[in-house]
Amino acid sequence: MQKAFSLIELIFVIVIIGILAAVAVPKFRGLSQNSKISAELATASTIQSAIDDVHSQWITADESFTWGNGKTEADLNKEGYPAQLGDCPPAFNWILKNSSTVDAKWSCRKKGAIYIYRGPASSPNSNVKENGPGKPDSNDAWIYDPKKGTFELQENYAS
16 A cells, blocks of 8 residues: 655646646736736726716806815816816825825826826836737826816827
8 A cells, every 4th residue: 555655646746736837827927017007097987087077066066166175166177177186296186085095106297288197007117018009008198188177098108
């Protein structure tokens, strides 16, 4: 009766584990990139919804109102959109009620009449490689145009 594994059995087990690892490791390699992309897309969607909400309140308001973090109609432009989304930095402290965790991962700056934002995937040092249209990568930036009330991804944004 055998009381231990033979050397051949151990080698087979090690080979099988090696094959499984060789298949599984590449699948997990992109998880960090995918999580940055997903987080950034979710934040961008939330930002656009908040902009649309403020604009809707402005359209239907009979009298003055407050929005975001204690902002008033004076902080809107003549089209009824937020003049800016935050103090830049922080990026979104005007529009999001609890922006501190998001602001820590986003940068922003004003360029002319627009604001340029970069998130976890679109910051230049994110190491997120080009991944097709509609998904942020280290070459892209989010543009907020207060005149139109749009928060859109600009592919291959050079600045």
